[in-house]
Amino acid sequence: MIDQLARDCSQPIERPGPPFISYDGEFDHVIGERPRLVRVVSTDAHEGPVYVAEEDALYFTTVPRKLETGLPQVAIERLQLDGLRFPVGAERITAVREPANAANGMTLGSDGGLVVCEQGSLSEPARISRVDRATGDAQTIVDGIGDMPFNSPNDVVVKSDGTIWFTDPSYGHLQGFRPKPAHGDFVYRYEPGLERLTPVASDFDKPNGLAFSPDETVLYVGDSGAEREPGTFDPQRPHHVRALAVAGNRLVDDRLFAVTTPGTPDGLKVDAEGRVYASAASGVQVFDQAGELIGEIKLPGAVNFTFGGPERDTLFITTDRAVWAALLNTRGA
Numbered sequence: 001m002i003d004q005l006a007r008d009c010s011q012p013i014e015r016p017g018p019p020f021i022s023y024d025g026e027f028d029h030v031i032g033e034r035p036r037l038v039r040v041v042s043t044d045a046h047e048g049p050v051y052v053a054e055e056d057a058l059y060f061t062t063v064p065r066k067l068e069t070g071l072p073q074v075a076i077e078r079l080q081l082d083g084l085r086f087p088v089g090a091e092r093i094t095a096v097r098e099p100a101n102a103a104n105g106m107t108l109g110s111d112g113g114l115v116v117c118e119q120g121s122l123s124e125p126a127r128i129s130r131v132d133r134a135t136g137d138a139q140t141i142v143d144g145i146g147d148m149p150f151n152s153p154n155d156v157v158v159k160s161d162g163t164i165w166f167t168d169p170s171y172g173h174l175q176g177f178r179p180k181p182a183h184g185d186f187v188y189r190y191e192p193g194l195e196r197l198t199p200v201a202s203d204f205d206k207p208n209g210l211a212f213s214p215d216e217t218v219l220y221v222g223d224s225g226a227e228r229e230p231g232t233f234d235p236q237r238p239h240h241v242r243a244l245a246v247a248g249n250r251l252v253d254d255r256l257f258a259v260t261t262p263g264t265p266d267g268l269k270v271d272a273e274g275r276v277y278a279s280a281a282s283g284v285q286v287f288d289q290a291g292e293l294i295g296e297i298k299l300p301g302a303v304n305f306t307f308g309g310p311e312r313d314t315l316f317i318t319t320d321r322a323v324w325a326a327l328l329n330t331r332g333a
Helices: 025-031
Strands: 020-022 036-042 045-052 057-062 076-080 093-097 103-108 114-118 127-131 138-142 156-158 164-168 186-191 196-201 207-212 218-223 240-247 250-259 268-270 276-280 283-287 293-298 304-308 314-318 322-327
Touching (some): 045 076, 045 114, 045 322, 057 103, 186 207, 196 250, 207 276
Parallel strands (some): 045 103, 045 304
Antiparallel strands (some): 036 322, 045 057, 103 114, 156 164, 207 218, 240 250, 268 276, 314 322
């Protein structure tokens, strides 16, 4: 999702208090005997965190800054890490692409480029783009369905077969920087080789984060319809995660997986054992494969996250004010 107000950053410190809350013995296996939650760097990291192992670097999109025109400006930035030595200095952050057309969610493509959800503006079209990590050059992958433009693409994942799956809620229009939607708030599948775009789910209120199970037979999709605009919450609208079975290029057997309370699910990730991680107002909530809440990483303001680090056992979390690292006893899928 998008928050149009940038916030001040504080100095890098280790978070005080007990950040890991266990509700089930399975969560003890997730965190191990010596879990840590530490601030990596203070910066306006908002969405789309992507860890690139060959560079030991984290890419992310910044908190949208409101221009005089009322439109949000976003950059894609890169943080050069230093293994598990935290904190690191802000001088390790460099701009990859700025402005970045209100970029939001990102992932790595099959060719190693960044696959980016560009929400667009009143003058620039929304699209899914490929951004070269070295140069920042962007190329359109797909920018609409038929002659109809996208709403404001939010999050994206790439399946092992190279297909691109993404959500397209109408937050851009609700927040005043995109035109009136031309169609519904859909989940899409795009097949690059055939240039074929298929809506695979059309009954979400505001589809947001998404993640595949380790064997890619289930797609988890968060619905954050309870939050229409930053700072609002309607408990009668969706704030849950749904699980949909993947049948070729279709999604079937839709079921409610878990409800996030407090707040709405934004970031979604899955670990190697199939547990599902979802951001909430309180931090990151962790669910077992049956959808039972087994534990939480208490970090109010958590927006999105990704697994990374040398052993893929570090959860890098963006909070608008900083990047944090939760050192766990499990690995990302």
